[in-house]
Amino acid sequence: MANMSSQDKLSHDLGMHTEQLTGRTQETFFDLKDDGGFGYHDAFDVDFNKRAEIDASNMGAKEINARIRELMTEGHGTIVVKNPGAKHSLAVGILNRLNLIIEGSLGYFGCGLIDGPNIRISGRVGWSCAENMMAGTLVIEKNAGSTFGAAIRGGDLVCKGSVGSRTGIDMKGGTIIVGGDTGAFSGFMMQRGRMVVCGNAGKNLGDSMYDGTIYIGGEITDLGVDAVPSELTDLDKAWLTRKLTMYGLLPEKGVNHFQKIVAGKQLWNYDNLEPTEKKLIL
Amino acid sequence: MCGIAGLIHRDGTSGIGQEMTAMLQALRHRGPDSTGFAIYGTPAAGEYVLRFKVAEQEDLASGFRIHDEIKKRRVEVDERLKKLGADVKEEDEATEYAFRYRITYDGDMRNLANFIEDIEGAEILSIGNALELIKDLGDATVVSEQYGLGDFKGTHGIGHTRMATESDVDIRSAHPYWAYPYNDVAVVHNGQITNYWIMRREMERDGHRFVSNCDSELLAVYTANNLDKGDTLEESLRKSIEEIEGVFTYLVATKDALGLAKDTMAAKPMVLYESDDLVALASEEVAIRSIVPHEIDTWDPYDAEVRVWRT
Numbered sequence: 001m002a003n004m005s006s007q008d009k010l011s012h013d014l015g016m017h018t019e020q021l022t023g024r025t026q027e028t029f030f031d032l033k034d035d036g037g038f039g040y041h042d043a044f045d046v047d048f049n050k051r052a053e054i055d056a057s058n059m060g061a062k063e064i065n066a067r068i069r070e071l072m073t074e075g076h077g078t079i080v081v082k083n084p085g086a087k088h089s090l091a092v093g094i095l096n097r098l099n100l101i102i103e104g105s106l107g108y109f110g111c112g113l114i115d116g117p118n119i120r121i122s123g124r125v126g127w128s129c130a131e132n133m134m135a136g137t138l139v140i141e142k143n144a145g146s147t148f149g150a151a152i153r154g155g156d157l158v159c160k161g162s163v164g165s166r167t168g169i170d171m172k173g174g175t176i177i178v179g180g181d182t183g184a185f186s187g188f189m190m191q192r193g194r195m196v197v198c199g200n201a202g203k204n205l206g207d208s209m210y211d212g213t214i215y216i217g218g219e220i221t222d223l224g225v226d227a228v229p230s231e232l233t234d235l236d237k238a239w240l241t242r243k244l245t246m247y248g249l250l251p252e253k254g255v256n257h258f259q260k261i262v263a264g265k266q267l268w269n270y271d272n273l274e275p276t277e278k279k280l281i282l
Numbered sequence: 283m284c285g286i287a288g289l290i291h292r293d294g295t296s297g298i299g300q301e302m303t304a305m306l307q308a309l310r311h312r313g314p315d316s317t318g319f320a321i322y323g324t325p326a327a328g329e330y331v332l333r334f335k336v337a338e339q340e341d342l343a344s345g346f347r348i349h350d351e352i353k354k355r356r357v358e359v360d361e362r363l364k365k366l367g368a369d370v371k372e373e374d375e376a377t378e379y380a381f382r383y384r385i386t387y388d389g390d391m392r393n394l395a396n397f398i399e400d401i402e403g404a405e406i407l408s409i410g411n412a413l414e415l416i417k418d419l420g421d422a423t424v425v426s427e428q429y430g431l432g433d434f435k436g437t438h439g440i441g442h443t444r445m446a447t448e449s450d451v452d453i454r455s456a457h458p459y460w461a462y463p464y465n466d467v468a469v470v471h472n473g474q475i476t477n478y479w480i481m482r483r484e485m486e487r488d489g490h491r492f493v494s495n496c497d498s499e500l501l502a503v504y505t506a507n508n509l510d511k512g513d514t515l516e517e518s519l520r521k522s523i524e525e526i527e528g529v530f531t532y533l534v535a536t537k538d539a540l541g542l543a544k545d546t547m548a549a550k551p552m553v554l555y556e557s558d559d560l561v562a563l564a565s566e567e568v569a570i571r572s573i574v575p576h577e578i579d580t581w582d583p584y585d586a587e588v589r590v591w592r593t
Contacts, residue, residue, distance in 0.1 A: 085575070086567035104577055107568050124580055126567055127551055143581045146548060164582035165548040184548055184585040202584060 013235055043096050043116075046077035056090075057083040064090055072096055086126065091119060108145070111138055114155075127164070130157050133174065139247065146183065149176045152193065158247045165202065168195045171212065179249045187214050187261075188224065196240060196258075198249055206261050214261040215240060217251060228264040236260060283445045284472045285309030286457075286552075287564040288533045289573070290438035290540040290591050295324065299426065299434025304572040305564055306422035306441045312565060313445030316456035317425045318417030320468035320535055321439035325411035329371065330385050330465065333407040334359065334398065337379040338452050339419050341403070351403075352379055358401045366394055376429045380407070380418070380453075392463040396491070405454065405493050410466035412436070412537050417456040437593045440535045442470040449496040458535075459502035462491060464509055466537040471498040472565060473530030473550045481526070501532050519543040519588045533563070541590040548585035555580045561591045 052071045056064050064081065068091065071079050078099040084090055088107035091100060091114070098117040105123030115134035120141075127145040130138050133152040139160070146164030149157045154174040162180030166188055173193040184202035187195055190209040200218035207224020214227075215236070223229075237255050244250040251257075287305040289298065298321050306317055336355035341348050363370060363385065372384040387394060395406050408415030416429045422443065426432060442457035449455040461467035475481070478497040481504065486492065490503045504526065508518035515534060519541050522532075529549035534541040542563060544552060553567045555578050562570045567580055583589065 086571045088566075088568070105567060105580070107566055123577055124567070126553065142579060145553070145582045146551065162581060165585055183582070184546075 010235075044072040045075065046072055046097060047075050048077035048097075048099055050076045051078040051080070052076040053080045053082060055082050056085065056087070061087050061089045065092060068094065068100070072098060084123075086124075088126070091117075105142070114138070124161070125159075133157060135174075143180070144178075148178075148182075149174075152176065156243075156247075158249075160247070160249065162199065167197075168193070171195070175243065177243065177247060177249060181218065184221075185224070187212070187227070190214070190263075196243065198244070198251060206263070208267065209263045210265075210267070211263050215255075215258045216261065217255075217258050220259065220261075223261065226264045226267050227261050230260045230262040232256075232258055232260045283312045284457075285312030285443040285565040285569070286440070286470045286472045286531065286533055287442075287569050288438070288440040288470075288535070288540050288542070288562070290561045290593060291559065292561070292591075292593060293559040295435045295437055297434070298322070298436035298439045299431035301573045302439045302441045303422050303426040303431060305562070305569040306443050308569040308572040309443045309565060310421045313443040314421055315446045315451045316417060316419045316444045316453070317422045317442065318415070318444070318457045318470070319425070319431060319439060319441045320408070320413060320415045320458040320460075320470070321431070321434055321436050322410075322412040322466070322535065322537065323414060323434065323436040325537060326384075328386055330387060330409050330411060331414055332383040332385050332409050333380070333415050334383075335380040335403075335405055335407060335453060336401070337403045338454065339377075339379065340452060342378065349378070355401055355403055356381065359398055359404060362397050362401070363394075366397060368394065376416070377418070380416075380429075382414070391465065395463045399491070399493075406460070406462070408460040408468065409463070410537070413460075413466040413468060413535075415458055415460055415468055417442075417453055417458065419451065419453065419456075437538075438535060438540050440468060440470045440533045440540065442472075448474070449494060454494045455496040457496075457498055459496075459499045461502040461506035461509070461534075464506045466535075467502075467505060467509065468535050469498070469502040469505060469532060471501050471530055471532035473532070473545065474528045475500055475526055475530060476528035477526070478528075497528075498532075501526070501530075501534075505534055515539055515541050516588060516590045519590070523586045523588065531565075539590055539592045542583065542588065544583050544585060544587045546586045548582075552583055553580050554583055554589075556591075 080101045082103045084104040086105045086107045089109045092112045094117045095115045100119040102121040106125045108126040109128045110125050112131040117136045119138045122141050124142040125144045128147045131150045135154045137156045139158045143161035144159040144163040148163040148167045151170045152174045153172045156175050158177045160179040163182050165183030167182045167186040168176045169188045171193045172191045176195045178197045181199035182197045185204045187206040190212040192212045194213045196215045198217040201216050201220045203221040204224035206227030240255040368385045368387040374382040418425045457470045458468040475497040485503050530545045531550040531552045551565050554563045555570050
């Protein structure tokens with residue numbers, strides 16, 4: 001605690017983990033000596049003022065993704081995809097700075113495994129949007145399907161409408177923001193990060209969560225195993241206000257009514273009790 | 283995996299055969315083994331459409347004698363219909379082994395079904411005033427062309443593309459399932475029912491018949507059983523959330539309604555589009571987009587959700 005920077009302390013107080021990324025994976029993928037920092041060594045140098053459009057009406061998913069990559073190699077930093085037609089697996093694996101504007105809706109597994117792009121989708125997304133997202137922002141104007149933001153590690157993932165079930169399942173970092181309601185089992189086995197839902201949450205919220213924080217603005221059907229209410233601090237309120245304002249989702253009545261849910265940390269893996277003893281506790 | 287789709291027009295009839303074909307073809311990747319349609323036309327007073335088969339498609343490869351056997355079985359069906367007092371107004375031979383009869387019949391429908399299905403290889407696919415139930419091996423385009431569904435006009439329909447996981451690749455295990463012996467009731471399902479055998483034995487003790495070992499058939503029989511006891515479609519769907527175990531999303535169609543039920547885990551997908559004149563729902567939005575190409579608002583029904591729409 002004593003060696004923490006002020007930024008680290010702020011993060012720690014909000015319940016975030018602050019360890020440095022020094023693992024082998026990071027060394028392989030990131031050039032730590034580069035002053036620009038944390039860009040993939042084969043990332044494309046793009047210009048946000050260089051704009052291109054793709055009409056996806058008669059293209060398959062593989063073709064659309066290849067075209068996005070091709071445009072990035074040509075230095076296009078702003079790409080508009082028109083008529084995506086709810087096709088699956090679009091805009092996946094983008095490991096680059098990029099402004100991607102999708103005019104329409106995506107099917108399943110859209111924008112998975114992204115690291116760095118800013119994506120705006122005017123329509124809806126299907127199941128498993130932004131799975132394993134690492135960094136960047138993704139804003140969806142309408143609704144989203146189930147397993148929204150499964151296992152995300154970083155970035156801001158925003159759905160202005162309502163989302164399906166199992167939102168943020170196994171999330172390991174980053175922020176998920178939902179303007180409407182979320183379904184059952186949201187935050188299931190959540191490990192880190194924060195989830196904000198302005199509307200209601202379905203049953204078993206935060207079931208078996210290890211860590212992380214969930215903020216709910218509406219009604220909670222019920223809490224899952226080991227998910228417990230916690231006090232909404234001034235720091236939480238300041239953070240919520242700032243985040244929700246950024247995406248135009250701040251409720252008229254503010255954020256004081258939000259409920260904060262965290263892990264009770266009574267699950268078996270937090271101690272050395274025998275399974276039968278843990279059952280008694282839970 | 284399997285894909286299911288449903289469609290209901292609230293403002294009259296439409297080219298439902300073509301629309302369901304497009305939706306199911308868009309779901310082909312979810313299950314290419316077989317495709318089935320339950321589509322609803324304009325009911326004709328006092329008349330029923332009887333769809334039945336007297337052999338499986340794979341039986342045709344079993345030897346030369348099967349062709350004669352099929353002819354004999356069909357003659358036997360004709361004779362038994364006559365014996366029961368059913369009057370056959372029109373006969374269509376969609377394939378060598380599957381037939382469509384337009385009949386008039388005043389007797390007990392369960393008796394008719396049992397009497398026909400007592401013939402070796404015979405299975406009634408559906409009986410109804412408005413219902414036409416078609417299912418066969420192949421994708422939606424193949425089955426639709428084979429059975430001439432392109433020109434079919436109607437109000438609503440449900441359909442299924444099957445990836446066989448727990449039973450054979452044959453017509454018997456293909457969806458939709460007719461809710462024997464209820465006129466005009468059909469079911470399609472995506473999921474796995476884990477208390478299938480327990481429920482099946484209960485239903486069999488109550489006198490219901492099963493033609494396959496496919497767990498989805500249970501939902502058709504279960505629905506029929508509930509309707510038989512006086513439940514409405516909505517009541518039956520709600521009851522199933524409590525009584526049927528496993529993961530499932532299923533659709534039920536009747537003469538004038540389309541219903542949806544989703545299990546308590548919400549583990550199987552469904553995307554819903556609802557407008558003033560049309561309700562379309564499918565395992566994937568791409569199926570809805572095949573008939574509504576412009577930008578639309580869609581959403582996922584939640585866990586344990588039940589919905590019923592009427593024509």
